[in-house]
Amino acid sequence: MTTQGLFALWLTATVLAHGDHDHQKNVAGPHKSLWYNTLPGDGGTQADSVFSGISTFGRLPYLPCLSHKDIDYDIAFIGAPFDTGTSYRPGARFGPSGIRQGSRRLNLYGGYNVPLDTNPFNSWAKVIDCGDIPVTSYDNTYALQQIENGHFSILSRPPTTDSNKPGPSLKGKTLPRVITLGGDHTITLPLLRSINRAYGPVTVIHFDSHLDTWKPKVFGGSPSQTASINHGTYFYHAAQEGLLRNDTNIHAGIRTTLSGPSDYENDGYCGFEIVEAREIDTIGTEGIIKKIKERVGTKNPVYLSLDIDTLDPAFAPATGTPETGGWSTRELRTILRGLEGVNLVGADIVEVAPAYDTNAEHTTMAAADALFEIMSIMVKKGPLSVLDIDPAEDQEAKDL
Template identity: 70%
Template sequence: MIASMLSLLALSAIASAHSDHRQKTIAGPHQSLWYNTIPGDGGTQADSVFSGISTFGRLPYFPCLSSEAEKYDIAFIGEFVSVYWLFCEVLTVQALPSILAPHTDLVQDSARVASDKVLAVLISSSRKLGFSGGYNVPLEANPFVSELKVLDCGDIPVTSYDNAWAIQQIEEGHNSLLMRKPFTDADAEGLSRAGKTLPRVITLGGDHTITLPLLRSINKAYGPVTVIHFDSHLDTWKPKVFGGSPSQVAAINHGTYFYHAAMEGLLKNDTNIHAGIRTTLSGPSDYENDGYCGFEIVEAREIDTIGQPSLQRVTSTIEQYADMPAGTEGIIKKIRDRVGTENPVYLSIDIDTLDPAFAPATGTPETGGWSTRELRTIIRGLDGINFIGADIVEVAPAYDTNAELSTMAAADVLYEVLTIMVKKGPLSISKGHEL
């Protein structure tokens, strides 16, 4: 009897300990080992980086699609569909991986593998932020300590059996988050069609097809927008060129979504740009079609030649870019000159922008890409642009290294994007000052 009572007391103690996931300050002889506050300014509680619920950068979590009780200025949302390729797995905000593919047994296996890896991007970010506090030295801002409210809103629930229906669910889920009143009141007219200041949504994807329903959602709020697209591939191919278009559903995939976006009038003409392109083509007409869709192209190899006419091909672009800065600064200037600083801009990042040496975990890797350092530098150079939303896609955690290079790179890229958004403040016309 006594043994049974002791066992019950022990179980009760364990249950009580797990009922509150918050980390308690260490007391006793080991108290000196506990950081009560982060070293340096701010006085932020330095919790263990491995405790509590896993969210991006240890952001507060709220199920925003289930309730509108919490307002936010920036929301992270996961979308875990791979519409086209089985092996384009997912990177979601929480551990709820799923793959949209026809073979259930393969889906279960890949989802099982992904479930162990999918939090890597969050953990890798949290490990650093838990000790350093999150201050971004180059951008001189802390995205986790500001006037803006940033939430992890979980995942958009999406069917695994119907591509067309899944795309509609993504659009509606995203639009539900986008059209709400933000946490921070803006005192001036916003950039949306209705003249309102709206919150911004950062989407962590499945494959790149999700950008089409996201742009459809954004079009309802802003009308046609400018797009900055980091990728090794154009993704503006006509359906009959890419995939053969055997059906209307199959015509929408991760290589054609920008073609559909252009045909639907979702893109602002002649202000869009690709960066990091290095794919093979079906022929020169692919570039012609890309221009028809409203894009300019920055090839990955230009980072070695821009601003150096002696190294460039003999084309009409030599005179145009002869006075450009070299390297990343030249790439940054080319992007900024194209998109401007007044337009609402959507940012879409495919992890295969990076060379496979830095991000091997993706479905369609291409050699000859930029390094993680170069991509982060280029993104930081876009500080001040009116980013109304962003996504990062095509991360396949099951194919990552043991060191989780790809997911760590994705986390760091998102960190730069979030910092730019927070630093910009609410996107209203006269309140574009930095917080």
Template identity: 80%
Template structure:
């Protein structure tokens, strides 16, 4: 009977330890196994980053869609959807892959040296809320599930400053969500959710592709369902009035086009373009300046396609494009946006099946979101100025 008892005790200890990254004292017949090797010496054994249930950065988990009892300031939520892809599927496994790649983010405590902050040790409450249930059989229904699931969390009272005036349409402070994709189609229902809370929003879009194609150009639009995919969602967002005109920007673009008209259509959707190759002429600081000048003090939504990175750094994605930025360059550019009014973010198109055994893509995705989370924590709740 010793083995079963050990197994049950081990599971209980790991589950308890996961919520605060250190194993709590407990009693039982094998108590000494979880203390220092000398019985009675005191102290507990540190929890290993490779043990425990996998959440983003080993944050506490709470089933937020099943219960409203737990408030939060920032939450991670997965949207495992990939039936809007045009090339390689597999991003439905993106949320779990990104979480796996994030396990070692706080291996040494989680302190972000360049941004001088630790997003894992803060007075703000940060949770992993798990995934939105998403069907793989009906795109229209799945998109509705993502919108409603996201909005259910977005409209709740935050843990901090719920009594203060915020920048939302209702004048309230709202929590902020970081969504783990999923293919890039998910950004449309997310923007629909955000529009209910904030109205038209400015967008910073990191990607190798424009994603503003008219459906008749991208996919042929044989039906209304087919017209919404990971290359057309910004077109639909613009047509629905979800975007704040002339304050949106793409960064990292390097795709082939059907012709110059694609750029013209992109302008109709209210975007400025920073090509990936411009890093060779204006440098990272020039790109940061372009983005900041475009956005100003507007509330802004951040959408990051992992294919912004060159396939050498992130091979596991639906539509890889050579000639992209390195992980270091993207992280540096993101940190240059510190202080902007981010009301939410997503990271999409991680398809772990195409990754290396070393988990290059999922670790890169997690590290990029580490920068985003740190900036949100530094900024704090988005209260209205007096």
């Protein structure tokens, strides 16, 4: 039997085994610390431990979504292995595989998120890992187009749950959520272009130690259009292209040095408010959560972009441009959990460069745990068909 035939047979068996997907549990069923596979010959079973087998995010089922348009899901993980927009340390092209490796033990005890009182691996949502978008390392312009098109292919198809119900997209449909594993932070520009095709301008929560709104002539110069788009300028381009909602975006965790006060002025043109990392010393995690939620609201679609350098290098050394004075992993996870109720339509995590990690995989585990909080929030919110959209604010977004 051919490879395609085997895949078709497996896919058919999966569908028959799980029946109607509407409001069903995850396609893989409850994840346990041990998976059992039938042994050939004697018909027995073999325990598959969390440290064995092929790595997917949280040991989710892998399905080749990009090459099979009929695969459906509610939440999909997709990798974007791109790092040729970095200004300091490259290596984030290995981020997707590193994060997957760091996520292996998320299901060690079954995947239940105690603080959020939910299990994102065993819920109403069908969650899968779609693998990686094919990305060239020789042509940045073409690579960003590949990322946009690959992401939109995953984003624009009907979800498993409530696909026949209205949702907040431009076409009034319910769409799945996509969580992207980067990649350097340049990838957020093509991801926002894809999101814009589906939703129009969106509000952005940006966790980072850097502003990333620099004008190209300030950050690295701009000898060409290709060079002007990098991991420090992508929000400038996003603002120029009308991808962002005005005056609803927010940075959190900022602590970078600047070329001067004008950098803050330029940041204002892109519609961002700034929460400095050091503010945690005076207002605490609750104060930071309050600032973010007051800025972005709870009524409209929000995109979350998380640079792992939000964490202090003591907790996440494996990143492209580390900055001391950052938050701890515990503090970041607390802040992420505090965003429960925000209407997250998509997210990414970027700048994980495993080559600089410790042997204990501190950075990749921290990245995986942060995504565990994000996907838990998405699951608790329910299908996007239930988003509470404010008509006045929605019209304001369409008028931008």
